[in-house]
Amino acid sequence: MILPRREFLRMLGVAAGAATVGGCGREWAVPDRLVDLALRGPGLESQAQTICGLCEGGCGLTxxxxxxxxxxxxxxxxxxxxxxxxCPVGQAGLEVLYAPDRLQGPLRRNPAGEYDSTSWEDALEEIASRIVDLVTAGEGRRVALLSGESGQLFHELATRFVNALGSPNIGHVRDAGVLPFALTQGLDEIPGFDLEQADMVLSFGLDLYEDGPAPLHAISAMIGSRPLEERGALLHVGSxxxxxATKAEIFVPIRPGSHGAFALGVAQVLVREGNYDRRFVAEHTFGFDDWTDDTGRQRLGFRRLLHERYYPDRAARLCGCDPERIVAVARRFAQASAPLALAGGEAVQGSNATSTAVAVHALNALSGSFDRPGGVVIPPSIPLSPLEQSQREEGPSVFAPDGASPVLGVDPVAALAERVLDGSTPIEILFVVGANPVFSSPIGERLREAMKRIPMVVVLGTFRDETAASADFILPTHVFLESWQGSTTPPTVAFSTLGLSRPVVEPLFDTLHPGDILLELSRRVGPPAEAALPWPGYADYLRQRLEGLVISGQGSVITGTFEDSWIHFLEARGWRFLEKEGLEAFWQDLLRESGWWNPVRPRGDWARLFRTSSGRYEFFSQTLEQRLRETGLAEGGTSLDEQQVLARGIAAFGFGVEGDEACLPHFEAPEEAGEEELALVPxxxxxxxxxxxxxxxxxxxxxxYPVFSGWQTWAELAPETAHELDLEWGDLVEVESERGVLEAVVRVQPGATPGAVHIPLGLGHRESYGAAGGIGANPVEILRQVPDRLAGTLALSSTPVRLRLIRRRPHGGPPPTHGGHAV
Amino acid sequence: MTRWGMAIDLDRCTGCGACMAACHQENNLAAVGAEQAEKSRSFHWLRLLPEVSGSGSEVKVRYLPQPCFQCHNPPCVKVCPVHATYLSEEGIVGQIYSRCIGCRYCMAACPYNAKVFNWYEPEWPGELKQKVNPDVSTRPKGVVEKCTFCHQRILTAREEARAAGRELRDGDVTPACAESCPAQAIVFGDLDDPASRISRLARSPRAFRLYEDLGTEPKVYYLAEKE
Structure with missing residues (x-):
């Protein structure tokens, strides 16, 4: 490094704590090591609180x-x-910050298809002028934005941006997880599950302590925050x-995708043995017993359906397990005083995902686990300052085309790709923010083609990933430690939190926050965008929104943990948390502690919990019936009678059941693997x-790490399956589906269901991606494109595959153990 | 005299891997990369080992987070030809990197596979070296390294206690693995202090140590799952 001598001496002076006066100001060639040493300074330590931004979990970081x-x-x-x-990913936060291959400045694709560095000024000016052209021509709706950023605050800003341009095209690549709760409870958000006070979780396919929106919260709530000799019990049903799952008191291996049948089998045993909450069922549910509708027709009740169709013998046959296991799980579930049933992971990523989740949720209704400690709750809303009204663009968007109501959705990525490819919704400018759908969606290949037809694709991200590879502009964004963040309650958490963090470190490279990019674009576009997004920066936007917290007087800046009894006392008495002297003091506290939370839930607000037309938990989903009817009418015209219309609707959805059963919790068969095929379960x-x-x-x-594997993709097989295929631990195999092939290393795992092959998601980046470029394989690439019958989202586990040996384990001893128990 | 020990509650541990990652970050363990990993050269000071019992539908698996057990009677110390590994006064098995000649006798002698060999100079590509923890020295290539019970944290805690003019208290020292554990499954402290949490847990009926029959007397206790 070449430094002025004076500068070097000044640095040394700081390091040594001595005053040194420099001389003649010539430049010195100083060894980098010495510069480092000098720059390292006096070694003063400090701490800052922030929020981890690496997943939607929103954990607090120091x-x-x-x-x-x-x-x-x-x-x-x-x-x-x-x-x-x-978690391990959170621990790696600094490695992500300093990751090799991070984008260091804006890039623009030249006509030859290569990327050249450009300046923010040029990039934003060009994008803005294109937007202005569109808006002036009255074609603002040709702008679309697809976001993967978690939390409500950024999403609202992005929605406002897109709407201000006159476009309804805002999409989010999230799970369709809300649909089961829309059908049964009429909700438009995923409810909270009070894990802290639940004494048992019956998990269907959800790896509670690893997967789901907030696994660290699950561990802390079920185990970490409880006294030494106590923890919440876990039962696990999965493949x-x-x-x-090893933590489960009872683990039942079942056929992939048959979770719904198991749940209904459990429900049948609970009802038959009288182990359900009669009062709750009578007062707060709809469709449990047979009922008569307005036309006087007798309708099927959930109870009769269970007894006729889901007795343990039949349910067990569908799941490929012993009926005794269903009875055992049901009896254990009935023993718990505050049980919860959760579906997740493999159970909700097949073509029967929504049906499965509805069947599982029915167990919560049978056990009356609503609006009580350890039950299903609606967390208090976060009192953000409302935004001033601005232009809103409703109606069909490219991500949710006409007819798709929020109740029965579509896959936003698939909708975008298809609409652009068939030319029905021309898009001129596509923004992709914090998402990599080309990599993560089964329809990624189609999306890549669609992106080629969009004249300007702007990708905001941290790496030059698969989606960025088709972009015209790649705009680099901050890593969470460099930026302002406001993260709202992760789904399924039972209380509300708002994580706020300020930059902990100066941006390493020439990057910006996605929010600041949108704000700067609005400024350049001018009115009406500028008027709708008047904030100078994302931090100003956050501050304005968060003022609502202090004005409301609800909740509190994070101040440590409360005893449960203390919260209950305050709940009973009505309370206001520590009042602040003015906004500034509150803001400073909020920044120092990195967040706000509100653990107090209003009780007995059934109208908030059940927003269905009956005001109850609907075993028989009237919302679904309505949709089936509408679909039936559209399909068959008006000449049909009631039942025929319904039958048409059911057929259009591709249900495997008839009549009233379609609207009740029921089992939809998953896609089955054929002879000599295995079911691929990512x-x-x-x-x-x-x-x-x-x-x-x-x-x-x-x-x-659980299977001694790093830097590679592995395929887990049950010992029986491995034996049948003559495969052993460490063999390299080809996994082939009708859509493609990937290579993986065999791991023989006891406990798995025979006939399934489990492959981890996350690896297989083909483009440069920190340390992960070119490492492993992406199972999403070989998936069939099968949508969930109700939610429309593309399924992740409905693909049959074949395995073929490439080569035996090349070298090395058996996998490491501590000596006595070779795996 | 202090005798440091650890208890790991297998009833609470969910096998999430937080301890393993925290250890990497705290102790500046560099990744070896894809090619070396395939030759089984990746290393961790703390691993999660699966233990399988039963078979078929009755199979049971549990994960044992395994740091160095800091044996009271460490076989690795006895075989070191250059006295590079030793048992400290406080019961921690230390490794003097500048003495180690990389013969790996100690690795062979350790019945728990707790020691690892540094095949390469630790490397952090690009800017990654900036995140190195300044409290822990990086190791040169060709030496054996191991879990130290985060002794740098013990030193810091002791300094802080001294500055505050008091004795070290139970709970003052938390190794990185214990700190990161969301299940609070890892307890660390002084086994010689009969009032400490660790010594109470070590006397629990659920407590066991691995291969007690070898006479190594590990100072890491596991607490068995409850039935």
């Missing part, structure tokens, strides 16, 4: 800084979500003995949380 540079991360012990714990290990985790070398090194 950053350890030495002379202002972060050198360590740990969980914030005061944060109500994780209470001090931090893979995951680390989380799963998300904890090391694959979020998109960016795998850019860290450490995360890759420990990627498959």
């Amino acid at each position: 950053v350890r800084l030495v002379d202002g540079m972060p050198v360590g991360l740990k969980g914030n012990p005061h944060h109500p979500l994780n209470r001090g714990g931090l 893979r003995l995951s680390p989380s 799963f998300r290990p904890i090391t694959a949380r979020g998109q960016l985790g795998v850019t860290s070398p450490m995360v890759l090194e420990m990627f498959g």
